Amino acid sequence: MAYDYIIIGAGSAGCVMANRLSEDAGTSVLLLEAGGKDSNLWIHIPVGFTQTLNNRKVNWCFETEPDEALAGRTIPIPRGRVLGGSSSINGMLYVRGQAFDYDVWAQLGNRGWSYADVLPYFRKAESFERGGDEYRGDSGPMNVADMYERHEIVDAFIEAGEELGYPRNPDYNGASQDGFGYYQVTQRNGRRESTARAFLDPARGRQNLRIEPNAHVTRIEMEGTRVTGVTWSQNGQSRTETANLEVVLCAGAVQSPQILELSGIGQPELLREHGIEVRHALPGVGENYRDHYAARMNWRVNRPITLNEQTRGLRLVGEVAKWVLTRRGALTWTAGIGHGFVRTRPELETPDIQFFFAHASFGSIRDRVLEREPGMTLAVYQCRPESVGSIHLGGPDPFASPKIRPNFLTVELDQQTLVAGLHVCRALGQTKALGRYVDHEMNPGADCVSDADMLAFARQTGATTYHPMGTCKMGHDPMAVVDDRLRVHGLEGLRVVDASIFPTMPSGNINAPVIMAAEKCADMIREERQARIAA
Numbered sequence: 126m127a128y129d130y131i132i133i134g135a136g137s138a139g140c141v142m143a144n145r146l147s148e149d150a151g152t153s154v155l156l157l158e159a160g161g162k163d164s165n166l167w168i169h170i171p172v173g174f175t176q177t178l179n180n181r182k183v184n185w186c187f188e189t190e191p192d193e194a195l196a197g198r199t200i201p202i203p204r205g206r207v208l209g210g211s212s213s214i215n216g217m218l219y220v221r222g223q224a225f226d227y228d229v230w231a232q233l234g235n236r237g238w239s240y241a242d243v244l245p246y247f248r249k250a251e252s253f254e255r256g257g258d259e260y261r262g263d264s265g266p267m268n269v270a271d272m273y274e275r276h277e278i279v280d281a282f283i284e285a286g287e288e289l290g291y292p293r294n295p296d297y298n299g300a301s302q303d304g305f306g307y308y309q310v311t312q313r314n315g316r317r318e319s320t321a322r323a324f325l326d327p328a329r330g331r332q333n334l335r336i337e338p339n340a341h342v343t344r345i346e347m348e349g350t351r352v353t354g355v356t357w358s359q360n361g362q363s364r365t366e367t368a369n370l371e372v373v374l375c376a377g378a379v380q381s382p383q384i385l386e387l388s389g390i391g392q393p394e395l396l397r398e399h400g401i402e403v404r405h406a407l408p409g410v411g412e413n414y415r416d417h418y419a420a421r422m423n424w425r426v427n428r429p430i431t432l433n434e435q436t437r438g439l440r441l442v443g444e445v446a447k448w449v450l451t452r453r454g455a456l457t458w459t460a461g462i463g464h465g466f467v468r469t470r471p472e473l474e475t476p477d478i479q480f481f482f483a484h485a486s487f488g489s490i491r492d493r494v495l496e497r498e499p500g501m502t503l504a505v506y507q508c509r510p511e512s513v514g515s516i517h518l519g520g521p522d523p524f525a526s527p528k529i530r531p532n533f534l535t536v537e538l539d540q541q542t543l544v545a546g547l548h549v550c551r552a553l554g555q556t557k558a559l560g561r562y563v564d565h566e567m568n569p570g571a572d573c574v575s576d577a578d579m580l581a582f583a584r585q586t587g588a589t590t591y592h593p594m595g596t597c598k599m600g601h602d603p604m605a606v607v608d609d610r611l612r613v614h615g616l617e618g619l620r621v622v623d624a625s626i627f628p629t630m631p632s633g634n635i636n637a638p639v640i641m642a643a644e645k646c647a648d649m650i651r652e653e654r655q656a657r658i659a660a
């Protein structure tokens with residue numbers, strides 16, 4: 126059987142595409158996802174994100190190549206491998222970035238991607254629990270909530286920001302991003318709101334949508350420059366399915382370039398090196414990779430009121446009961462709780478660093494096991510990193526991990542900004558408001574003083590905040606992979622929509638921008654289809 130549209134990957138973008146394209150009863154849509162159903166309980170309990178970070182049943186658990194500039198370390202790159210993709214395992218923080226981010230995309234020549242153009246798609250996707258206004262939507266499929274709980278140390282963090290002269294901002298997704306407050310989250314009544322929940326569940330009953338989990342796409346099929354379908358593997362069986370109209374690649378910034386390369390679309394020399402026949406030369410595939418590299422400071426707290434103790438022993442039993450009965454309490458906490466968006470230099474037009482504050486501390490950032498003693502953590506990253514890396518296939522095996530080379534902190538501006546951010550972190554910990562909870566600074570500790578010390582600390586201990594993007598970038602220069610309608614340059618019938626199409630980094634976490642891009646892409650596809658029918 127042939128389908129009008131075949132979507133590869135049921136992640137943040139793929140679920141939106143499946144819902145919106147199948148809204149037209151006259152179209153047929155096949156959604157292929159390499160991972161399984163989202164039945165793991167930890168996916169749905171917000172605090173459970175710590176339990177899925179290293180769980181290979183729902184997570185690809187990629188790693189970067191070892192990097193000398195980061196003390197020879199590899200850095201974990203978790204990615205969702207389940208319906209909902211990374212939105213099923215992410216930290217749930219809802220952040221759109223700055224108006225300026227999208228105006229830059231438009232300035233680069235991408236028509237239809239200015240802030241004024243994309244704002245309607247942010248609004249279309251969401252139902253903000255506080256209600257709608259000119260910035261916020263109130264009737265979209267995805268619930269966006271204020272953090273369901275408040276905590277005195279997080280309140281103190283926001284006061285600490287004010288003490289240093291930063292404003293309190295009740296809606297950093299509204300008119301301005303500047304300032305401090307509580308994060309907003311993709312949750313519905315204390316449960317995770319993944320795109321599988323928000324977009325796929327309401328569409329499941331449609332006769333024209335087939336959802337196929339455990340279906341690993343190994344190759345995109347082409348006749349000349351026309352894409353005709355995909356080959357996928359399920360339970361060891363390989364099958365090819367035909368797409369009458371389009372294949373929409375939504376496998377995320379790590380695997381979309383890999384699938385293109387496996388299909389012979391990419392840098393000719395690299396493809397030949399791996400014995401893959403070149404079917405369409407596109408030098409930008411897998412390049413322009415950026416991510417948010419964060420450094421984390423933590424403090425021992427002088428009283429037992431943090432998440433570390435709240436989620437142990439009898440108190441944990443109480444919290445579990447509270448969540449089951451009321452969907453409230455400590456189990457609704459997420460990766461970061463208090464936010465801050467700040468300029469490291471007064472002359473900057475908009476914030477260049479973002480903070481994540483939590484009344485919790487982890488022994489290791491890899492496995493996120495909470496410490497026994499009370500603690501708090503403040504992470505910081507540069508909003509728009511300039512260091513650029515690459516993600517390419519490591520060989521012709523479609524089931525092998527790609528090679529991820531981020532080159533974090535190679536550009537001096539990235540180093541300076543992160544170091545400046547760490548100095549602000551320390552100043553926040555020393556304010557009257559927050560300082561009264563501090564027993565001592567654990568990391569980097571009092572001996573770490575100079576800029577060089579801070580940079581060394583960032584290199585030795587930093588990690589990403591899991592926002593890979595840009596590896597199939599949108600644009601019109603020779604390194605662009607898709608045009609501003611997200612069609613792959615030089616091919617017919619193939620689009621990419623996921624975090625890989627971003628030309629530059631949005632100033633914040635990127636789930637909301639991915640969903641916005643998918644909403645926009647679905648509209649473009651439907652518009653083109655209507656125009657074809659009318660003609």
Ligand SMILES: Cc1cc2nc3c(=O)[nH]c(=O)nc-3n(C[C@H](O)[C@H](O)[C@H](O)COP(=O)(O)OP(=O)(O)OC[C@H]3O[C@@H](n4cnc5c(N)ncnc54)[C@H](O)[C@@H]3O)c2cc1C
Pocket residue numbers: 133134135136137138139157158159160178203204205206207208209210211212214215216217218219220340341342343375376377378380384460590591592593622623624625634635636637639
């Ligand atoms: C641990 C973690 C925490 C995060 N925290 C936040 C946060 O708090 N806020 C925020 O805004 N962002 C956060 N992010 C980032 C955000 O969730 C992602 O950027 C976003 O979900 C990416 O969407 P995507 O559609 O590009 O890719 P994904 O959602 O990753 O979807 C890609 C899908 O394609 C599937 N796939 C891959 N290869 C194949 C194949 N060969 N065949 C079939 N299917 C395939 C994958 O299994 C996956 O389901 C986090 C991410 C992670 C991993």
